Amino acid sequence: MKESTLSVALVFPEVLSTYGDRGNATALAHRARGRGLDCRVIKVGLHDPVPRTADVYLLGGGEDAAMLLAREHLRGQRSLAEAVAAGAACFAVCAGFQLLGHEFVGPDAITRSGLGILDVRSRRLPGPRAVGEVLAESTGLDVGFLTGFENHQGDALLGPAARPLARLLVGTGNGHDHDEGVVQGTVVGTYMHGPALVRNDRLADHLLATVVGALEPFDDEPVRRLRLERRNAALRPLRRRWPLRRAGLASRERRQP
Amino acid sequence: MLALAPEAPRILAQSRDVLAVSGTNGKTTTTAYLTAALATLGPVDTNDDGANTAAGITTSLAAGTAPRVVIETDERWLPWLIEATKPSIVTLLNLSRDQLHRHHEVAHLAHAWSDALCSVPHVVASASDPAVVMAALAARKQTWVAVGSRWTQDGHVCPRCGGECVHEGADWGCDVCGLCKPTPDWWLEGDELVSKQFRLPLRLALPGEVNRANAAMAVATAALAGVEPSQALAAVRDIAAVAGRYAIAEHQGRRARVVLAKNPAGWLESLAIVAGTTEPLILAFNSEGVDGRDPSWLYDVPFDHLGGRRVVVTGRRATDMLVRLEMAGLTDIASTTDVLTALEMLPEGDVTVIANYTAFQEARRVLAR
Incomplete structure (x- = not known):
């Protein structure tokens, strides 16, 4: 197990935290300290170099212009890719997730290159924006069910080096094959805000364990309660539709399996 | 029309x-x-x-x-x-x-x-x-x-x-x-x-x-x-309340001032109003349509400075608020079903209720009874 203080780099929170994604750093620190581990959150400002030596890197979601600004400041910096190649964990949400891929398509329909850390390409989702509760069963990792809230217009096409993070029960996620998110080595990408690591404690522990090895158990009763509440809330519309579906009267399913 | x-x-x-x-x-x-x-x-x-x-x-x-x-x-x-x-x-x-x-x-x-x-x-x-x-x-x-x-x-x-x-x-x-x-x-x-x-x-x-x-x-x-x-x-x-905002209501010896906070900027300002006091707080939190169905932004608002006072959370998304406060390092946060019960859990005297939109309307309604 790693001895020194665990460092979590929160990358550009001033532009990449539209939906509380900085809470992912809070969750990691909370769960690390719950095991008696020292944890330091480093807020990396737009003009700061991304550190090479952090243990976990977090990138959040952002509005379109904010995402492009973050991209400008990340381009040409090799430290994130080098840290990941050396075994650092990385968790990226929505715009941050798209920025780690090979390329993404903006609202102006222009395809722009990403950092190429993930074997993923993102385009625009056809149809309305994907907004709502997400419920998925983890498949790319063994972290139980995943709960979050999505709000995006992007999809994710996974290349052979990447595998889906989870299979959707509710929500749009990657927009293909009922998949949500991606796992590739020590990097996890997702469209789930929430913030996702608050709502998904085992996913947070997976990132911590990537760095420090096996963790002591840490039960967090309020989080357990929140997960069950959000799972029930996500399933409620499905349950409401169930009698109609049996009667053959259900309207078009909303991208559900 | x-x-x-x-x-x-x-x-x-x-x-x-x-x-x-x-x-x-x-x-x-x-x-x-x-x-x-x-x-x-x-x-x-x-x-x-x-x-x-x-x-x-x-x-x-x-x-x-x-x-x-x-x-x-x-x-x-x-x-x-x-x-x-x-x-x-x-x-x-x-x-x-x-x-x-x-x-x-x-x-x-x-x-x-x-x-x-x-x-x-x-x-x-x-x-x-x-x-x-x-x-x-x-x-x-x-x-x-x-x-x-x-x-x-x-x-x-x-x-x-x-x-x-x-x-x-x-x-x-x-x-x-x-x-x-x-x-x-x-x-x-x-x-x-x-x-x-x-x-x-x-x-x-x-x-x-x-x-x-x-x-x-x-x-x-x-x-x-x-x-x-x-x-x-x-x-x-001299205007002391506007459409119920900041109005003070009495309930069993508790003087509750009800503050509306609809979004992260509003919560930041409302929490600043109570920052200089150790007055007990009730945080009432829903996520109906007009409240915004996604309360992820709770993590964009600092709650750390609320330590050292009694806090009770309520509302249909009370658990989200409870977890948020836990992540901010606050302990011994109570959670209950409604504002009146929350008030009764606190000592007599001044209490501030900060509530988002539908929770605010509900608090006004029950306190007006």
């Missing part, structure tokens, strides 16, 4: 002086302040029932005949209002993230405002908010009011060009296109409202810096409409 007679608002606003107030936060209070200030000149109509979209505004216009009308306008409906009623002055308070499940980007709203404001003769606008300034520059004339803002998280990307907007103290500016904080005509210095000609003590009955900002916007607007600023201030100073 609007469906049957789409021209109704235009006809009802004809030959009346319409003043509009819009922004993410502070609309209702600023509208009440401005209405009180303008009432020193003569009769004023307003939509003080909170109905601030097309149907409610049309009904309010039809309900009175006063020569002046102050219209609180939902920020998404401002372009419609400008087109329909041709306001002489539009007061623009702030723009920040709110109900993001429906309104995905603050920048889109700012651009919609900018397009609509071209036809407006004069705006009174916050100089402290980049999105407001970008939009307000489209109007023919501007009066700038520097009201300050704790919430800057929507102001780091230039709303005009997408470059970086740098904040230094109360100043801000974009290095790429040059959009920057304009020189204010009015500004706040502590509890004083200041312009080149005036220095007026505010001494408001309503608490917090956020209400000083609301009063500054209202007095600057009233001054433009011909009210002597000291008279305007005298008219607003």
Whole structure:
């Protein structure tokens, strides 16, 4: 197990935290300290170099212009890719997730290159924006069910080096094959805000364990309660539709399996 | 009425002086302040029932005949209002993230405002908010009011060009296109409202810096409409509650002051009001449609400084709030089903209830019984 203080780099929170994604750093620190581990959150400002030596890197979601600004400041910096190649964990949400891929398509329909850390390409989702509760069963990792809230217009096409993070029960996620998110080595990408690591404690522990090895158990009763509440809330519309579906009267399913 | 007679608002606003107030936060209070200030000149109509979209505004216009009308306008409906009623002055308070499940980007709203404001003769606008300034520059004339803002998280990307907007103290500016904080005509210095000609003590009955900002916007607007600023201030100073906001209710020896906070900027300001006290707090939190169905932004608001006081959470998303407080390092947070039970769990004396929109309405209802 790693001895020194665990460092979590929160990358550009001033532009990449539209939906509380900085809470992912809070969750990691909370769960690390719950095991008696020292944890330091480093807020990396737009003009700061991304550190090479952090243990976990977090990138959040952002509005379109904010995402492009973050991209400008990340381009040409090799430290994130080098840290990941050396075994650092990385968790990226929505715009941050798209920025780690090979390329993404903006609202102006222009395809722009990403950092190429993930074997993923993102385009625009056809149809309305994907907004709502997400419920998925983890498949790319063994972290139980995943709960979050999505709000995006992007999809994710996974290349052979990447595998889906989870299979959707509710929500749009990657927009293909009922998949949500991606796992590739020590990097996890997702469209789930929430913030996702608050709502998904085992996913947070997976990132911590990537760095420090096996963790002591840490039960967090309020989080357990929140997960069950959000799972029930996500399933409620499905349950409401169930009698109609049996009667053959259900309207078009909303991208559900 | 609007469906049957789409021209109704235009006809009802004809030959009346319409003043509009819009922004993410502070609309209702600023509208009440401005209405009180303008009432020193003569009769004023307003939509003080909170109905601030097309149907409610049309009904309010039809309900009175006063020569002046102050219209609180939902920020998404401002372009419609400008087109329909041709306001002489539009007061623009702030723009920040709110109900993001429906309104995905603050920048889109700012651009919609900018397009609509071209036809407006004069705006009174916050100089402290980049999105407001970008939009307000489209109007023919501007009066700038520097009201300050704790919430800057929507102001780091230039709303005009997408470059970086740098904040230094109360100043801000974009290095790429040059959009920057304009020189204010009015500004706040502590509890004083200041312009080149005036220095007026505010001494408001309503608490917090956020209400000083609301009063500054209202007095600057009233001054433009011909009210002597000291008279305007005298008219607003003693207003102690606006549509239930900040109203105090008694329940079994507890004096509960109910504060509305709808979004992260609102929570930041409301928590600042109680920051200097150790008064017990009730945080009531829902996520119905008008509250925003996604409370992820709770993590954009710091709660760490609430330590050392009794806190009870309630509402249909109380568990989200409970977890948020736990993540902020707060322990011994109680959770319960409703505001009255929450009050009874706290010692007798003063209590502040901070609630988002539907939770606020519910708290008002049960406390009024």
